[in-house]
Amino acid sequence: MASNINQDCLYSQSHEWVRVEGDTAYAGITDYAQSQLSDIVYVELPEVGTTYAQGDNFAVVESVKAASDCYLSLSGEIIEVNEALESEPELVNSDPYGKGWFVRLAIADASEIEGLMSPSDYAEFVAKAEEEGGH
């Protein structure tokens, strides 16, 4: 099954997305990531005010079978977390680019944005991963 790829987001090789809005960005995990994880039962989010460097482990997604680390694609300070995920972690499955967002951050270094994958690059990347997955 082809994964949904949001055209307004930028992507990482570890299947996280960011959507840049001015000097802030929303971040979450991609449709491909949620479909691989299957039913998500808990998301451990960071505290507002925490500062991360690019590539830092900032959240943990718990699916039925396993706990998986999530990495922040951009350096910055967490200014908002999606509190709805506390009671409805399944939003990550049903709407990964919308209601299933994880955090909003204040971007520390805008130059990092250039290094992220475009939607078309990520589509190619996922197609390759799905081929290797051999479904």
Place this chain on the structure above:
Amino acid sequence: MAKTLLYDRHVALDGRMVSFAGWELPVQYAAGPKAEHLAVRAQAGLFDIDHMGQLVVTGPDALPFLQAMLTADIGAIGEGEAGYALLCYADGGVVDDTFVYRLPDRFFIAINASNNEKDTRWLQAHAAGYDVQIVNVSAETYMLALQGPLSAMILAPLCSADISALQHHHAIQATVAGVPGLVSRTGYTGEDGFELYLQADGAVTAWDAIMAAGGPHGLLPIGLAARDSLRFEACMPLYGQELGPDITPLEAGLSWAVDWSKDFCGRDALLKLRLEGAARTLVAFKMLDRGVPRHEYPILSEGEVVGQVTSGMYAPTLDAFLGLGFVPTSLRRPGTEISIGIRDREHRAVVVRKPFYVPAYRRS
């Protein structure tokens, strides 16, 4: 890696194949583990569990031999009945947990996939002096499980025998969609249901017939993830987690499956432990702080590690984060607060009564 005869069926149903005890089996199908779990609680689910092992024990000394090897009173199992029993090492550790069926001409024993060869060797190594034959029949036996409240309704029209009157823990020889085998009213989910031990060459025929008959009633194929969460809610032990060579039946809360009035391998060690009292006990717990406890996470009391989680997960029927684990016996009482170390942070939990989910056949 071995493939079961239903491999192509699983792939066609969007099964995500993983390796388990040397077999390629679906961890889930298209519906996902949560929906599969809830389907078994509310309607029905069909499981390919061909990886499970089976042994047949025959001969004039079959009963005394099994009495000497297994913890439970095998003599108390009537013809056409099944009973839960453990194989123990001399030191009281568990070789495997089994279901023993007494049939007119033989004993039929269902064993765990991961212990299939070990159990066969263990029994054969202790058979000297007994007039018995021990044969592993796993290859020619295909095991399916049909579980859930609608199971009997789905299975009855496919079955050559009247299964509506078949009691829990009873079994009969019958055909299912024309495939001969043993139909047993048992399971590993906490629901009413059946385990089918069929002639292997009929596996696809039986699977297709049950899927077709159950489809209109909401039957789903069920993968390993939901199989684990279903047995977990009912607090049924999983070998390698709640049971193992370093765990005794007494610590695991299975003394009800031990008959002290007879001699059996491991009895002396277990009796000593019973008199002295086990230092640790398997308890059920519920998370008070949000977080998912998992296998091998530490259990703490007053800041000290005192035990380990054996199984833990989100329980779909109860919509809670629950776990099983070993703690010092002094902490076994429901209401006792403990904590679980999840990624270097302590999360509060409380000991609760077992099981989390009372099996349907135990409710009045």
